[in-house]
Amino acid sequence: MANSPCFAAKHVAVESTAMISRRAFLSSAALGGSLAAAGLGGKYLAVSSSTGDFIVEHRPISIPNLPQAFDGYKIGFITDLHLSVWVPEEWVIRAIEAVTANDVDLLILGGDYILVNESTLWQNLDIVRDERFASLSKRDAIPQIYSAVAACFQGRVFRDGIFGVVGNHDRWNSFPTFQSIFNRAPYVKILINEEVQVSRGESSIRIFGVDDYLTGIPSPPPPLPSDQADAVRIIVSHNPDYIATLLGAPQHKFSFAMCGHTHGGQIVLPVLGPIAAQVVDERFIVGQQDIGAATVYTSRGLGVVGLPFRYNCPAEVTIFTLTRP
Numbered sequence: 001m002a003n004s005p006c007f008a009a010k011h012v013a014v015e016s017t018a019m020i021s022r023r024a025f026l027s028s029a030a031l032g033g034s035l036a037a038a039g040l041g042g043k044y045l046a047v048s049s050s051t052g053d054f055i056v057e058h059r060p061i062s063i064p065n066l067p068q069a070f071d072g073y074k075i076g077f078i079t080d081l082h083l084s085v086w087v088p089e090e091w092v093i094r095a096i097e098a099v100t101a102n103d104v105d106l107l108i109l110g111g112d113y114i115l116v117n118e119s120t121l122w123q124n125l126d127i128v129r130d131e132r133f134a135s136l137s138k139r140d141a142i143p144q145i146y147s148a149v150a151a152c153f154q155g156r157v158f159r160d161g162i163f164g165v166v167g168n169h170d171r172w173n174s175f176p177t178f179q180s181i182f183n184r185a186p187y188v189k190i191l192i193n194e195e196v197q198v199s200r201g202e203s204s205i206r207i208f209g210v211d212d213y214l215t216g217i218p219s220p221p222p223p224l225p226s227d228q229a230d231a232v233r234i235i236v237s238h239n240p241d242y243i244a245t246l247l248g249a250p251q252h253k254f255s256f257a258m259c260g261h262t263h264g265g266q267i268v269l270p271v272l273g274p275i276a277a278q279v280v281d282e283r284f285i286v287g288q289q290d291i292g293a294a295t296v297y298t299s300r301g302l303g304v305v306g307l308p309f310r311y312n313c314p315a316e317v318t319i320f321t322l323t324r325p
């Protein structure tokens with residue numbers, strides 16, 4: 001199971017590891033007691049992330065027909081930020097700074113920018129990592145947290161900009177508010193069934209951002225022009241299940257797809273695996289899959305949902321480097 005989170009953590013270059021003491025982790029979450037009671041070993045807890053530490057995954061992506069000018073092109077990918085009482089602004093800022101430190105050409109955001117938690121579980125667990133959002137009603141929280149997310153990216157300069165897609169949480173919350181706030185933040189361009197081209201001299205690659213598969217109205221990328229049949233197309237889809245619908249359809253050919261949504265399972269139990277990955281196609285729960293000439297990559301994402309911690313599934317910021325075979 002080469003793409004399981006615990007294996008993924010061993011096979012990538014690690015710049016920032018989530019090293020939390022077993023005692024600290026268990027004291028931070030109610031589930032910890034039951035996990036300890038189950039006798040789960042410290043080696044799994046050593047890669048848990050409940051304090052905002054993340055692994056910077058470096059992934060070379062080999063793309064047939066990649067123009068020479070894009071050999072070595074670097075894309076930062078941050079998904080499932082879920083800014084909230086559980087995921088403070090500081091974590092998002094540090095993720096952006098990690099991408100910046102890697103001198104990427106482009107930053108892509110995979111959706112699910114906020115989390116508005118309607119349960120009071122977080123109160124019971126006394127885990128409030130961003131006090132500003134703790135006392136807000138849902139109506140007030142949505143615009144304030146989306147504004148805070150957008151502000152995190154203000155003034156961040158990448159050579160080819162910042163593009164984002166829509167996640168299910170962005171549709172579930174107030175989608176008009178989401179759109180309104182990002183429309184006032186032109187430094188992040190949200191792609192909803194929309195394609196942009198990034199150029200280097202005479203060469204270009206295409207980046208198509210799709211609407212959310214579960215909650216939106218996704219549509220496939222348009223057929224490539226006949227004189228550009230070998231063009232490189234990258235698809236960004238919050239939900240990897242949508243990518244499965246494109247595989248095997250020559251008219252929707254793509255080179256590389258990047259996805260989020262699953263959080264890699266977020267809580268991955270030894271032997272049992274992820275307790276909830278939220279995808280139908282289990283090939284795409286986490287990590288890289290090479291399918292024919294295409295590569296599909298699902299990130300574990302940055303934030304959390306449901307419970308305010310991760311287990312055996314550290315948060316992730318991804319640096320893709322496009323290469324020629």
Ligand SMILES: [Fe+2]
Pocket residue numbers: 080082112167261262263301305
């Ligand atoms: Fe998410």
